[in-house]
Amino acid sequence: MRNIPIALAGGVATLAAGAAGAQELNLICSADVVVCERLVTxxxxxxxIxxxxxxxxxxxxxxxxxxxxxNPQTDLWWGGTGDPHLQAAADxxxxxxxxxxxxxxQDWAVRQAEISDYRTVGVYSGALGWGYNTEIFEEKGLTPPQCWADLLNPELAGEIQIADPNxxxxxxTALATLVQIMGEDEAFEYLRALDANVSQYTKSGSAPVKAAARGETGLGIVFMHDAVAQAEEGFPIEVVAPCEGTGYEIGSMSxxxxxxxxxxxxxxxxxVLGADVQSIMPEAGSFQIPSNVNATPPEAAPDLSEITLIDYDFAQYGSTERRTELLARWDDEVGGVGVE
Structure with a gap:
C-alpha cells in the first residue's frame, strides 16, 4: 500500500515519519467492529497517521x-447505510x-456521490433479508419464512429480532423498503402486526442475526451479508431473500x-476506495459487494443478480424530511426501545 500525498499550506508533503506535528484522524465506523478494526490496522x-x-x-x-x-469532533464517517449519509449531506x-x-x-457508488453533490460516496452494497437458526426452527417445528408476509405467522411470536430504525x-432501510413495496399505510399496518412477533428491537443492525446465531432468537431481519457472515463462521444460519422483493443499501462514506x-x-x-483495500474485507468477515470495480467480491457474498431488488429511491428516503416523517410515525405506531 502506498503513502498518498496530501495538500498542505505552502506545498505538498507525503505522510512520512518525521513530518512536523503528530498526524491523527478521528473516525466513526458504522460497520461491524471487526471490519472497522481491520481497516484501522x-x-x-x-x-x-x-x-x-x-x-x-x-x-x-x-x-x-x-x-x-x-464544533465537529469527527473527521470522517465510514460505512453504514447510505440514507443517513444522504440526510447529513442535505443538512x-x-x-x-x-x-x-x-x-x-461502480455506477451505483458514483450515483450516490452525484445525488449528494459529492458529500458522500458508495463504498459497498448489500441486500436486505434475514437469517434464521435452522436448529431452532427444526426443534420447534417452525416453518422457515421465505416472504415478508410469512414473518406475520403467529407461530413466530417472540422469535424475531430487528433493530430500531432510529x-x-x-x-x-427495512422500513423504507416496506413503504416502497406496500405503500405507507399498508407498511405500517404490516409493521404493527409484525410487532407481535418481535421479541426485541436492538440498537445495532447486525445484532438480530448474531442473537439468532447464538440461539437467543429464531430469526434476525438484517442485511443478507451479515447473515452470511454468521453462516461462514459455522453457525446454523440460513440466509433468505424475501420473495416479494427487497431493498438494498449503498454503504457510504462522508x-x-x-x-x-x-x-x-x-x-x-x-x-479505502482502492481495490487492494476493498479486496481484503472478506478476511474481516465482510461480505458486501465492494464499490471499486477492480476489487475482488467475496465468494460467499449474496449474488444481487439472483435477488429481486426494488428500485430503491435513495434520494427520497435519504432526505431529511422523509426520514424524519417515517421515523416519527414508527415511534408513534410501532415503538420499541433500542437496546443492544
Whole structure:
C-alpha cells in the first residue's frame, strides 16, 4: 500500500515519519467492529497517521454529527447505510469532495456521490433479508419464512429480532423498503402486526442475526451479508431473500464539514476506495459487494443478480424530511426501545 500525498499550506508533503506535528484522524465506523478494526490496522500500518476510531450505528452517528455541528469532533464517517449519509449531506453536515478514485467505482457508488453533490460516496452494497437458526426452527417445528408476509405467522411470536430504525440504518432501510413495496399505510399496518412477533428491537443492525446465531432468537431481519457472515463462521444460519422483493443499501462514506483533520481524512478516503483495500474485507468477515470495480467480491457474498431488488429511491428516503416523517410515525405506531 502506498503513502498518498496530501495538500498542505505552502506545498505538498507525503505522510512520512518525521513530518512536523503528530498526524491523527478521528473516525466513526458504522460497520461491524471487526471490519472497522481491520481497516484501522491496515491504514496505520502504511501511513504515519494515528486513527482514533469509534464504532457507532448509522443513526447514532448522524445524531452525533448533528449535535456537534458547531464544533465537529469527527473527521470522517465510514460505512453504514447510505440514507443517513444522504440526510447529513442535505443538512450540510458533510463536506464536498470529489476523490480521484471516483473513476474506479461502480455506477451505483458514483450515483450516490452525484445525488449528494459529492458529500458522500458508495463504498459497498448489500441486500436486505434475514437469517434464521435452522436448529431452532427444526426443534420447534417452525416453518422457515421465505416472504415478508410469512414473518406475520403467529407461530413466530417472540422469535424475531430487528433493530430500531432510529439508531440503525439497517432497520430504516427495512422500513423504507416496506413503504416502497406496500405503500405507507399498508407498511405500517404490516409493521404493527409484525410487532407481535418481535421479541426485541436492538440498537445495532447486525445484532438480530448474531442473537439468532447464538440461539437467543429464531430469526434476525438484517442485511443478507451479515447473515452470511454468521453462516461462514459455522453457525446454523440460513440466509433468505424475501420473495416479494427487497431493498438494498449503498454503504457510504462522508467527510465531516469543519473537520479538525481534513487532509488526513482525505488520505483515508482515497485509500479505502482502492481495490487492494476493498479486496481484503472478506478476511474481516465482510461480505458486501465492494464499490471499486477492480476489487475482488467475496465468494460467499449474496449474488444481487439472483435477488429481486426494488428500485430503491435513495434520494427520497435519504432526505431529511422523509426520514424524519417515517421515523416519527414508527415511534408513534410501532415503538420499541433500542437496546443492544
Amino acid at each position: 491496515e491504514f496505520e500500518a502504511s501511513h504515519d 494515528a486513527v482514533n476510531m469509534v464504532r457507532l450505528s448509522s443513526g447514532e452517528t448522524y445524531a452525533k454529527i448533528r449535535a456537534e455541528a458547531r 450540510g453536515l458533510t463536506a464536498e469532495y470529489q476523490s480521484p478514485m471516483l473513476e474506479e467505482l 439508531s440503525s440504518g439497517t432497520a430504516y 467527510l465531516i464539514e469543519g473537520a479538525q483533520n481534513p487532509d488526513e481524512a482525505e488520505v483515508f478516503y482515497d485509500w
